[in-house]
Amino acid sequence: MSVTLxxxxxxxxxxxxxxxxEAGSYRxxxxxxxxxxxxxxxxxxxxxxxxxxxxxxxxxxxxxxxxNDRVRAVSAYMDGDTHTLxxxxxxxxxxxRMDIFKVSKQRTDGRGVAIDYEIVYTQLKVQ
Numbered sequence: 069m070s071v072t073l074x075x076x077x078x079x080x081x082x083x084x085x086x087x088x089x090e091a092g093s094y095r096x097x098x099x100x101x102x103x104x105x106x107x108x109x110x111x112x113x114x115x116x117x118x119x120x121x122x123x124x125x126x127x128x129x130x131x132x133x134x135x136n137d138r139v140r141a142v143s144a145y146m147d148g149d150t151h152t153l154x155x156x157x158x159x160x161x162x163x164x165r166m167d168i169f170k171v172s173k174q175r176t177d178g179r180g181v182a183i184d185y186e187i188v189y190t191q192l193k194v195q
Contacts, residue, residue, distance in 0.1 A: 072154045078142050080128050087125025089155055091191075094119045121153070121161055123187040130180040142187075143169055150192060163193040 070077045071087060079087055097114040127142075129135035145151055145166045153161040168188040175182055 071156050073142075073145060074151050076141075078138070079123075079125055087123060089153070089159075089161075090122045090124075091161065092120040092122070118193075119191050121164060121189040121191055123153075123189070124185070126182055126184055128179060128182045132181055135174075135181045135183065139171060139183075142185075145169075151189075153189070161189070161191060164189040164191050 071079045071089075073079075094116045095118070097117050099112045099114060100109045101112070103110045127135065127138050129138055146169055148165065150163045150165055153164055155161075166187060167190055168186070170186045171183050172186075173184040
């Protein structure tokens with residue numbers, strides 16, 4: 069099974085160019101208020117909030133032109149909308165907003181062009 073973003077196979081997942089997905093912890097929000105006559109503060113729990121999901125991997129293409137097309141296809145998801153990421157083992161992350169798509173270390177190898185990338189998503193809705 070391949071890694072998909074909104075059902076599209078955009079990322080390489082193989083022995084040559086695997087990827088790593090790391091889901092951070094959800095955070096909780098609260099408000100603390102001083103109350104007259106109370107020693108200390110009143111803390112109001114506002115519930116769970118977003119978490120960061122990071123994806124690192126390698127994109128490969130036969131030519132620089134094809135690589136530019138792949139980078140544009142991934143960059144199109146930095147649109148402020150929410151998306152669904154499904155990993156190769158079936159784990160699903162819903163309500164993701166792509167915040168960062170960083171490309172580094174472009175190089176050529178025997179199969180064409182390869183680049184390392186990092187994507188940082190914010191998972192907006194707590195399950």
